[in-house]
Amino acid sequence: MNEAPIRQAVILAEGKKTRLGEVARDIPQPMQPIAGDRPFLDHLLEMAERHGYQDIVLLAGHLGDRVTEAYDGRRIGGAAVRVLCEPAPLGTGGALTAARAVLDEQFLLMNGDVMFDINLRALEQVARQSGALATLALCRVPDACHYAQVTEANGRVIEFQKQATNRSGPGTIGGGIYVLKREVLDLIGHLPCSIERDVFPLLVQRGDIAGACFEGYFLDIGVSEAPETGRRSLARLRVRPAAFLDRDGVINVDDGYSHRVEDLRFIPGAAEAIRLLNDRGYYVFVVTNQAGIARGYYGLDDAHRFNRAIRDRLALEGAHVDRFYLSPYHPDGIVAEFTMDHFDRKPNPGMLLRAMAEWPVVKERSFLVGDKDTDLQAADRAGVAGHFFGGGDLAGFIGAILASDEIGWDSTQT
Numbered sequence: 001m002n003e004a005p006i007r008q009a010v011i012l013a014e015g016k017k018t019r020l021g022e023v024a025r026d027i028p029q030p031m032q033p034i035a036g037d038r039p040f041l042d043h044l045l046e047m048a049e050r051h052g053y054q055d056i057v058l059l060a061g062h063l064g065d066r067v068t069e070a071y072d073g074r075r076i077g078g079a080a081v082r083v084l085c086e087p088a089p090l091g092t093g094g095a096l097t098a099a100r101a102v103l104d105e106q107f108l109l110m111n112g113d114v115m116f117d118i119n120l121r122a123l124e125q126v127a128r129q130s131g132a133l134a135t136l137a138l139c140r141v142p143d144a145c146h147y148a149q150v151t152e153a154n155g156r157v158i159e160f161q162k163q164a165t166n167r168s169g170p171g172t173i174g175g176g177i178y179v180l181k182r183e184v185l186d187l188i189g190h191l192p193c194s195i196e197r198d199v200f201p202l203l204v205q206r207g208d209i210a211g212a213c214f215e216g217y218f219l220d221i222g223v224s225e226a227p228e229t230g231r232r233s234l235a236r237l238r239v240r241p242a243a244f245l246d247r248d249g250v251i252n253v254d255d256g257y258s259h260r261v262e263d264l265r266f267i268p269g270a271a272e273a274i275r276l277l278n279d280r281g282y283y284v285f286v287v288t289n290q291a292g293i294a295r296g297y298y299g300l301d302d303a304h305r306f307n308r309a310i311r312d313r314l315a316l317e318g319a320h321v322d323r324f325y326l327s328p329y330h331p332d333g334i335v336a337e338f339t340m341d342h343f344d345r346k347p348n349p350g351m352l353l354r355a356m357a358e359w360p361v362v363k364e365r366s367f368l369v370g371d372k373d374t375d376l377q378a379a380d381r382a383g384v385a386g387h388f389f390g391g392g393d394l395a396g397f398i399g400a401i402l403a404s405d406e407i408g409w410d411s412t413q414t
């Protein structure tokens with residue numbers, strides 16, 4: 001079993017199909033502003049970055065210079081974005097073949113026309129367990145008329161239709177998100193080639209394609225009615241409650257100034273708890289005081305490395321932290337630049353307020369879990385509920401908070 005999580009997300013941003021009519025003429029379809037002023041692609045990039053993919057590769061084609069201009073070399077949170085332009089439009093298989101030299105052994109592939117709001121690390125887990133060359137996130141839709149349908153049994157895809165049925169009614173379709181092994185490109189005979197229409201049916205014959213159904217918001221901007229629907233719903237999708245988690249003593253065992261990766265041990269149920277929050281659509285923000293940096297016990301780099309180790313270990317469990325916030329300050333430090341009582345240092349609310357400024361958070365449903373009074377004071381000053389975690393199983397603890405949220409939250413308020 002491969003013990004490193006996938007680090008690369010490839011997004012097909014060819015945008016040849018211009019079903020949007022007039023507006024699409026000089027902007028590639030994935031760059032169309034669809035919710036507010038945000039290009040559709042920004043939503044996909046944000047999704048990949050939140051899940052911890054560090055290397056985001058956009059495969060552009062039609063109007064590729066526009067994509068390059070907007071995204072190549074951009075940094076989004078912990079991810080670096082690069083754009084590759086295919087020399088000629090040769091289908092999704094052609095785009096991937098042209099990019100072969102930069103592709104990791106296994107990578108996430110996202111269709112640039114589709115938003116399917118799922119737990120990407122959970123899909124990756126399905127791929128790891130199946131060992132298949134391709135793993136598909138399947139989506140049940142109320143009307144599958146425009147789509148080729150997919151039949152799954154016991155985690156394997158056993159039928160992949162080549163064409164849309166053109167019959168209205170519910171069905172199971174590919175949700176436009178895949179985990180692929182690079183070897184899958186060996187099956188491409190001649191170009192042009194469509195991965196979905198030409199390669200997946202071959203994998204079905206070989207029994208080497210896995211699939212799992214996921215529930216989540218689905219929007220395909222390639223269908224004509226989507227832009228209007230999308231404008232209303234996609235902006236709302238980003239508005240979520242947040243779980244603010246203290247780090248030491250909540251996620252990992254607190255050894256006192258924990259910073260060495262080899263000392264990292266999870267609190268029982270920590271990965272499961274975070275996955276539960278991911279699956280319920282909560283943002284998960286770590287808010288951690290790292291006074292050891294001000295005190296000169298270790299550096300900022302050590303703290304970031306420790307956070308990355310948490311990220312990678314969570315990814316293998318199908319879970320992710322959307323953003324780590326850390327405060328390196330302490331009034332009694334020895335490192336001058338961090339020696340002060342900063343607004344970020346809990347019990348001050350700086351980190352929580354910054355997270356809520358950077359992300360559209362439903363404050364009244366958000367909460368913090370911490371193991372110190374100062375954590376709870378920070379929550380209180382930021383205006384979110386605080387829960388004291390005194391040890392034990394974190395999944396049970398957070399499960400109980402979520403259960404009470406569901407009872408207390410009146411969904412008609414959305």
Ligand SMILES: [Mg+2]
Pocket residue numbers: 246247248249250254370371372
């Ligand atoms: Mg703590």
